[in-house]
Amino acid sequence: MSNQIETRLRLGATQINVHRVNGESAWMDAVDARRTAQRLPDEWSLTPFTAEQQAAALQDTPREDRAKLVPSETAGPFNV
Template structure:
């Protein structure tokens, strides 16, 4: 049975994925996903960037 691992998103979210999918997400999107939680500073900057982008979109 494939192994599942937990990966962390810069926004503070996390996801449990099959190991191959997790590696692909982290490899292809290293500024968004990681195998270890992002620092509080990185998370805060990402949330501000998302909020300002969403504000421009509306």
């Protein structure tokens, strides 16, 4: 697991790979990625969450909602 921020240049814009506490990740424009991680630090991060953080987040999810947790399959608003 890397603690470095992953970046890339796409169509002239810098993008950052943001990580969600459930294990998903998505490329976002740098400004949006930093803003998202700053506004929602318990859900999004610029570096991957640890296994312990992911397990704790899953424990906080009500059991009836766990069945609804599915990967976004790159169809969400943060995926290119």
